[in-house]
Amino acid sequence: MKKLKRLRVIFLLLIAAVVMGSPFFWMAISSLKPNAELFSWPPTFVPRHLTLDHYTTALTTRGFERYFLNSAVVSLISMAFNLVFCSLAGYAFARLDFPLKNFLFLLLLSTMMIPVQVTLIPTFLMVKSFPLAGGNNIFGQGGTGLLNTYAGLVVPHIMSVFGVFIMRQFYMQFPRELSEAARIDGAREISIFTRIFLPLGKPAMSALAIFTFTQAWDDFLWPLVVTSDRNMRTLQLGLEVFKNRYTADWGPLMAATTVSILPVILIFVVFQRYFTDTALSSGIK
């Protein structure tokens, strides 16, 4: 009886794995089939021929390398900013006392409710009229400001409130005595943070790094709005090259899509545990 139940669970797990995983399987298989086979009917589930032609086409398409580079730069910069500032703020909200602490934390949290559409236009205008950049004068007029620059691209991603939340949840779990002992010994607040809590924060910071990297890598709307120069577009916009309104160059498109997912999948596989922790800590406490 017990064994039967186990078999049933495994059966369901497998079905769910097929449903959730098959789109990836199909993407990968399609990217490796030569065109003749890709467009044959009925489709083949095990390809008769394998080829890397579509990858060659995708990677040598004008601009593709540049899109990839742009995405990597934007995601890494955003990640670095988040690591520094979210851990500082998360630590302060978790372990230091200061007036208005709860109010300020709730204020930050409540910004997560604001739809991106509300901040989109004002942020665009701020980036466009940044003083003394992109041909702008001191009043931010006359030029393009930070449009089509890395600085403009990273702006919405550099200090994630969710990141602060992750770090706060993490630092809350340590006993009060840990900081008290150091304070009695006369350690300064800043060294309590850098000597004790920063090293302890590694698991949460890994999760934060992964989370903020993928957030920036994933973004589509903001790069769409803030870049018009082809050289500054990111990979998410670059995929559009392989597709027009009604059809697409399916082989190269699937190859390019695979390439666009690979970095996040690699990070995910390596740091899987931290990914899981991020989601779990965002739950209700």
Add this chain to the structure above:
Amino acid sequence: MLTAFIFISPVLVYNIIFRIAPIFVSLYLSFTKFSGFGSAKLIGLVNYSRIFGDTQFWSAVLRTLQFSVEVLPLNMLLSLLLALLVNTGLKGMSVFRAIYYLPVVTPMVAASMIWLWLYDPQIGILNFLLSLFNIPPQNFLRSPATAMHSIVAMRVWRGAGWNMLIYLAGLQGISRNLYEAAAIDGASAFKRFLKITLPLLRPVHIYVLIVGLISTLQSFTEMYVMTSGGPLESTTTVGLLIYRAAFDYMDMGYASAMSFILGLIIMTLSVVSFTWRREKEVAE
């Protein structure tokens, strides 16, 4: 105390400038006519009275709500089922958990491209699978009747893994003793699920619901990539309409007014769900 303020000030200042101040800028712009160049011209409530009679806007609102109403229950059901399966604690479970979570880390554009290919009416694999069951080929994203449902399916697939983890955390927070006591009293597994698991997960349901509402009501990317809002506007969400108004027609005043109404809708629905949670808790 000074240290604390130094620690929080970058994040605080940044969020005031880029999250909170824009609300007021948006509100101001919504009372103006503004093309994005030159200066904004105050025109009072003209944008709002225009929205009032704009059937395109209100049908986009209804469509966006419909999208949420379809995605959220399906997503919650699927995530809960996955969480229950993963919670059985068999060996090698982390592999299954990883597979279910993979769509979550997949960028929205990539997910949209993959499903565009699955849905292709001529040579897509889904129509082939349907043909095995003698179901005639569907137009999926190319027909106004099915386009939105097709995007819903993609969203449910992509979002289930995230909520699975949240449900998993909830399930692991329920004491084993409760189940054991109920089992001794002779309650069936199904009854235990109905009487213990589901009610105790209520805070999780509400959390998942609120986060889901906030994100589905802003949907933009998947529609932009998969259908550009078509066919016949059948997948034009409010997010897409706002983008077009602001950046295709350079009508930023009107776009701001629309985004403000969207913000109000999202806030109202979130607050309603949240107080509903509070009231239920107080009542018990």
